[in-house]
Amino acid sequence: MKRLIVMSVSLIILIMNTGLIAQRGGPPPLPPAPPPLLEAANKIVAAINKKDAAALQSMAAPDAIYLDEDGHALPVVVWINKLTMGAAPKQMMITQTHGQLFDYIGWVSFNYTLAETYQGQPKTLKGTASMVLKKSFGDWQITMVHGALEQHVPNITN
Secondary structure (H helix, E strand, C coil): CHHHHHHHHHHHHHHHHHHHHHHHCCCCCCCECCHHHHHHHHHHHHHHHHCCHHHHHHCEEEEEEEECCCCCEEEHHHHHHHHHCCCCCEEEEEEEEEEEEECCEEEEEEEEEEEEEECCEEEEEEEEEEEEEEEECCEEEEEEEEEEECCCCCCCCC
């Protein structure tokens, strides 16, 4: 009986919140990336564009993880190697930056376009990246990276 009451109350709250969100025109807008986190994101992009694995590694906490699209939690070095290995140049640009600071921790997200040459042909990848960073000895360090490629699914995505 208790479980039924808790489930019923939870369902009512969910329905009320959904109605309130619909009345407001959707969820609240995401906050823009605060300057310190935007600066950190730009440093990360600059290192990717230079294919500077050492710079990226220095921006990562020792226990940093990379969450790939399939849900695997991998060492951040996997992400670094994907972005810095190979002879072909890479050019990343970011837009739609968002984030929040909470004292010495924060998150930043952005859409990206990554242009590179693959098997002799120019390719462009688009996606979204999200990162959790912590301030350590005055510098922002990556503790978690998640990346997702832009998907095109008929009747679901634009």
